[in-house]
Amino acid sequence: MSDAIMSFNQNDLVAHISSLPEQSRFHYPLHHGSMKVGIYAPVGEDDQTPHNQDELYIILSGTGVFEQEGLSIPFTPGDVLFVKAGATHRFANFSDDFKAWVIFWGPEGGE
Secondary structure (H helix, E strand, O other), X not given: OOOOOOOOOHHHHHHHHHXXXXXXXXXXXXXXXXXXXXXXXXXXOOOOOOOOOEEEEEEEEOOEEEEEOXXXXXXXXXXXXXXXXXXXXXXXXXXXXXXEEEEEEOOOOOX
């Protein structure tokens, strides 16, 4: 394992995300073991499917509604949302400036 500090600059990452095609508005620059960290910034509609790992979303900017397994709650910047592996979920009615940190970790199927 390297002794280097793994890091990235949030502003640089947001600028990079903004330059990507609308259907590819996510990027994971930091990986270690089963963990990966990035920013998710869908445009118009969130059409993601369930994931194999547990995940956290930390709302960076924007507002909207988070839907998970038939339930929904509003979100604002600073909110933290947990999604267990395999759970159906999506962001709905989100503002144009919506961006969230996303962190995946753990074994397939969740912990």
